[in-house]
Amino acid sequence: MSINLKELISLVKTLEVKVYRDQAPKNTLFPYVVYTYIGTENVWSGSRVYRKLPLYQFSLFTTGTEKELTSLEKLLSTNQVPFSDFSSIQFQENDKTVNNFYTQIRVVEDE
Secondary structure, X not given: OOOEHHHHHHHHHOOOOEEEEOOOOOOXXXXXXXXXXXXXXXXXXXXEEEEEEXXXXXXXXXXXXXXXXXXXXXXXXXXXXOOOOOEEEEEEEOOEEEEXXXXXXXXXXXX
């Protein structure tokens, strides 16, 4: 299913987590989602760009475990939003282990 960025953000917000672009404000409580622009794929028709398909990374930052991904994965799957497999990295913040579970999602450009 094709979805634009605005619709995707609205969909993720139904999980009742805060959603930020590029970076969350300092001292934001976990969990929250941050999305970041990666690049754009152009779909060509003849010698013209027919459609642009931006790619975004969506990251769930949490002090919890991968079990917290279940609701996000279910939401995306139920709404037929294609996404890459989730990966994770860990870091320390204020003596807490924070997990960044991230995926990439390609959207259609808003027209």
